[in-house]
Amino acid sequence: MISKILEKARKGITLSKRDALTLLEVDQASPLFYELIATANELTRKTYHNQGYVFAQIGLNAEPCSKNCKFCSLGSTHYAVDCEWKKSEEAIQQEIQQFVESGVHDIFLMITADYDLEAFLDIVSQARQLIPEHIRLVVNMGDFDRDIGRRLKKIGVTGVYHIHRLREGIDTDILPEVRIATLDAIKEVGLELYYCVEPIGPEHTYDEIADEMIRARDYGVSVMAVMRRVPIAGTPLYDKGQITSLELTKIAAVARLVSEPTRAMNAHEVTPMSLIAGVNQLYGEYGANPRDIHTHTEEGRGYSINQIKVLLTDAEYQIS
Numbered sequence: 001m002i003s004k005i006l007e008k009a010r011k012g013i014t015l016s017k018r019d020a021l022t023l024l025e026v027d028q029a030s031p032l033f034y035e036l037i038a039t040a041n042e043l044t045r046k047t048y049h050n051q052g053y054v055f056a057q058i059g060l061n062a063e064p065c066s067k068n069c070k071f072c073s074l075g076s077t078h079y080a081v082d083c084e085w086k087k088s089e090e091a092i093q094q095e096i097q098q099f100v101e102s103g104v105h106d107i108f109l110m111i112t113a114d115y116d117l118e119a120f121l122d123i124v125s126q127a128r129q130l131i132p133e134h135i136r137l138v139v140n141m142g143d144f145d146r147d148i149g150r151r152l153k154k155i156g157v158t159g160v161y162h163i164h165r166l167r168e169g170i171d172t173d174i175l176p177e178v179r180i181a182t183l184d185a186i187k188e189v190g191l192e193l194y195y196c197v198e199p200i201g202p203e204h205t206y207d208e209i210a211d212e213m214i215r216a217r218d219y220g221v222s223v224m225a226v227m228r229r230v231p232i233a234g235t236p237l238y239d240k241g242q243i244t245s246l247e248l249t250k251i252a253a254v255a256r257l258v259s260e261p262t263r264a265m266n267a268h269e270v271t272p273m274s275l276i277a278g279v280n281q282l283y284g285e286y287g288a289n290p291r292d293i294h295t296h297t298e299e300g301r302g303y304s305i306n307q308i309k310v311l312l313t314d315a316e317y318q319i320s
């Protein structure tokens, strides 16, 4: 059964939700687990020509956010960090220049949902002037409509990280339909979509996880990811705990096969073993981070660009 599903994936036949569930149910202690990760690895290396990708993200502000995601250190009802700040334009520009010099492929600018939109568009526009055309510029922001999508495109944004989170509207103060309307806007205006099944915790069912993998595929995802929730003390979901690296690696392999991303696959936070399971892209992280109590994550949980490069080349990906 598993071998047949993997053969379908190798032939480029779209997998069903039932197929996704069967793969997700594979026991990590069984030989089938290795068949699964070998297939995801093979497809990534062949389809993407063994190219590895180094992405860099800056969190532009550490401020209480009204959307109150129950896993996020920045939610206003449970703000778990001990300061508030916004990065200055100079500091952002300096970091961007360093990213460009260190040869990253894509640069992400991330804000909390309440950040002033016009101020953000100005920052993005200035950032684009510093970034050569061959480097993609991606935003990770709150929900928006088609008009904002068109404005983002006009100022040189190439893509958007946007998702319908697991238990959106239950573990967050955002209606699922609002997230979906933004995904529709991204598709309609022709921005590249970066999707992720997140934040995965032990309480999430494979059914919920498979639904998000298929949603990503239906939107024609370019860069796909899976992310496990990091339990942050003080956040409402802290007690639910965390899935293992092995489980995350399995979910990454299944997402690689089910979602059919056209360019890259990521598992987050950085999980080296996932690099033999179809993952060919990692993030260096700077500034604020919803998974860290350190508001300058490069001094906390975040990996640096150099560390990412070492991991990808050590896994025999080419990153030129």
Ligand code: SF4
Binding pocket: 065, 066, 067, 068, 069, 072, 073, 074, 075, 076, 111, 112, 113, 172, 290
């Ligand atoms: S995850 Fe984003 S939207 Fe949710 S509370 Fe944190 S900053 Fe706000």
